[in-house]
Amino acid sequence: QLAAAVTAMLQHLLPIEGLQGIISIDALWFEQQLYVLEINPRWSASMRLYMDQPLLQMHLEACAGQRITCAMSPETNYARFCIAYAKAPDWIFLHG
Secondary structure, eight states, X not given: OHHHHHHHHHHHHHHHHTOOSSOEEEEEEETTEEEEEEEESSOOGGGGGXXXXXXXXXXXXXXXXXXXXXXXXXXXXXXXXXXXXXXXXXXXXXXX
16 A cells, blocks of 8 residues: 555656656655655655665766666565654753
């Protein structure tokens, strides 16, 4: 369901915004709904998870109007990036 929602969102938003190349989209999946928070026309910090991919070449090809495909197979390769936020400032430890 998530993959279908992401695909539908990309097919709807990207032509409207005219974006090409590698971009980042922050979204929230909640109760079987995908909510787009922001679209950034730049690479995400999580791109480090895909260091084995020819990202710069893929970006240049996409910007030149060529169709690119990601070599990652959802059935065999997984990458995740997570940011955890603390609810209280006592989670922060300062030394000095």
